[in-house]
Amino acid sequence: MEGKHTVQLQSMKEEKDQLQVLVSKQNSIIEELEKQLVTATVNNSVLQKQQHDLMETVHSLLTLVSTPGSARPAPAAKEERVTFRDCAEAFKSGLTTSGVYTLTFPNSTEETKAYCDMESAGGGWTLIQRREDGSVDFQRTWNEYKAGFGNPAGEHWLGNEFVSQVTTQKRYVLRIRLADWEGNEAQALYEHFSLSGEDLNYRIHLKGLTGSAGKISSISQPGSDFSTKDADKDRCICKCAQMLTGGWWFDACGPSNLNGMYYPQRQSTNRFNGIKWYYWKGSGYSLKATAMMIRPADF
Secondary structure, eight states, X not given: OHHHHHXXXXXXXXXXHHHHHHHHHHHHHHHHHHHHHHHHHHHHHHHHHHHHHHHHHHHHHHHHHHSTTOOOOOOOOOOOOOOBSSHHHHHHTTOOSOEEEXXXXXXXXXXXXXXXXXXXXXXXXXXXXXXXXXXXXXXXXXXHHHHXXXXXXXXXXXXXXXXXXXXXXSOEEEEEEEEOTTSOEEEEEEEEEEEOOGGGTTOEXXXXXXXXXXXXXXXXXXXXXXXXXXXXXXXXXXXXXXXXXXXXXOSSSOSEETTSBOOOGGGOXXXXXXXXXXXXXXXXXXXXXXXXXXXXXXX
């Protein structure tokens, strides 16, 4: 019996030792959990304080904005944009690549798009007209010729109002480039060009003709008023803009009309209402391509 008790006591002692080891481990785990709980509590307090500070800042900003006469941030300074009156100014600023540029009306913020020829005859030319493929209808109204129409990169009319305002500021030259269907080209250069205002029907003024498109000007002189299909300003009892189509300085229908009907090559002869420049190709020949461009005389 004593031997059995001794064995049982030994077994109980071993179990006690195991329990003590287990309790010791549990205490370590409990201590670690307590540390983590303390850390979480501290972090939660920090987050609560940050949230509180943020709310205070938001309330302060709302109060500042809602207070009359309160200081507000100064608006950012606007970036100054360089503007050009014509393509010559763009060229002199260093922009020497041909293409479409934005030009500004004199003494105004109104803008228009124009094609700048920066390569021909020294560059700096502002195109005011171009015909090349018949893609644009030139039988337009007075207001359309006034404002301009078409695509500056292709066929277009820049606009009588812009051209009038620009050419009355200083002396301009007009260069007209012509091409026929046989591969020939010619040009007419007027040393002095300007348009009167709309009150004088955008009357054209030209002086000093040179070039290979005829020794006599195909634009009637002295200056004629501009006419369109809905505004008959010519010197003929007929209506030249309706007979010949397009808007132009017709005089008594006259020896030129670069805004006439565009005819393809096989239909380009014996055309009374075609693209005409009499003193180069005669009255019935309709040209393949034309371009009208201006540049200051002192360029």
